Amino acid sequence: MEIKQHALAGVVEFIPRVFGDARGAFFESFSARVMEEAGVRENWVQDNQSRSDKGVLRGLHFQRPPHAQAKLVRVAQGRALDVIVDLRRGSATYGQHLQVELDAQRYNMLYVPVGFAHGFVALEDDTLFLYKCSGYYQPSAEGGILWKDPSLRINWGIDDPKVSDKDQILPVLQGFESPF
Numbered sequence: 001m002e003i004k005q006h007a008l009a010g011v012v013e014f015i016p017r018v019f020g021d022a023r024g025a026f027f028e029s030f031s032a033r034v035m036e037e038a039g040v041r042e043n044w045v046q047d048n049q050s051r052s053d054k055g056v057l058r059g060l061h062f063q064r065p066p067h068a069q070a071k072l073v074r075v076a077q078g079r080a081l082d083v084i085v086d087l088r089r090g091s092a093t094y095g096q097h098l099q100v101e102l103d104a105q106r107y108n109m110l111y112v113p114v115g116f117a118h119g120f121v122a123l124e125d126d127t128l129f130l131y132k133c134s135g136y137y138q139p140s141a142e143g144g145i146l147w148k149d150p151s152l153r154i155n156w157g158i159d160d161p162k163v164s165d166k167d168q169i170l171p172v173l174q175g176f177e178s179p180f
């Protein structure tokens with residue numbers, strides 16, 4: 001397992017060893033020991049899975065404390081461009097974002113600490129997006145930032161994504177009071 005510390009403090013990418021053979025492929029999709037080695041210490045309490053066709057964009061979401069969630073995200077089928085935005089008020093990289101392509105060839109995974117808004121756009125049909133959460137779903141604590149906020153300068157690589165009505169009315173970062 002390759003462990004890559006990204007420029008946004010605390011964000012870690014895991015690139016597992018994938019064992020291919022004539023039958024297909026195998027890889028370890030979660031190891032508490034590897035998390036410990038990487039300094040990731042979370043109590044994962046909920047696994048989520050969503051399926052999205054090409055062009056579907058979900059995000060940018062978070063849950064406010066005390067229901068904030070760290071996430072460990074990966075793609076089990078297809079490909080997605082994952083995007084996280086640093087909303088930690090004390091962070092030197094506040095408002096900055098990171099993009100990581102997740103796919104079902106390398107099976108790379110991204111650890112997203114508490115304090116980030118998270119979203120992705122599916123790059124292929126039938127993209128299966130799986131993620132662990134360190135907090136349970138709490139609808140009343142849901143918040144987010146508008147995916148196309150011009151101040152974020154995110155290049156999603158797609159002009160007209162399919163976005164839920166709920167996500168189309170999320171606030172922009174300017175004037176936003178981060179809860180982190």
Ligand SMILES: Cc1cn([C@H]2C[C@H](O)[C@@H](COP(=O)(O)OP(=O)(O)O[C@H]3O[C@H](C)C(=O)[C@H](O)[C@H]3O)O2)c(=O)[nH]c1=O
Nearest residue numbers: 048050058059060061062071118119120136137138164
């Ligand atoms: C997130 C969630 C949703 N739901 C229900 C609520 C709705 O009836 C339905 C779809 O929810 P939503 O439209 O919020 O799903 P996404 O747009 O994929 O939301 C996710 O999108 C981005 C990528 C994230 O990082 C978050 O984990 C999450 O907000 O599933 C649940 O029952 N439990 C849950 O944990």
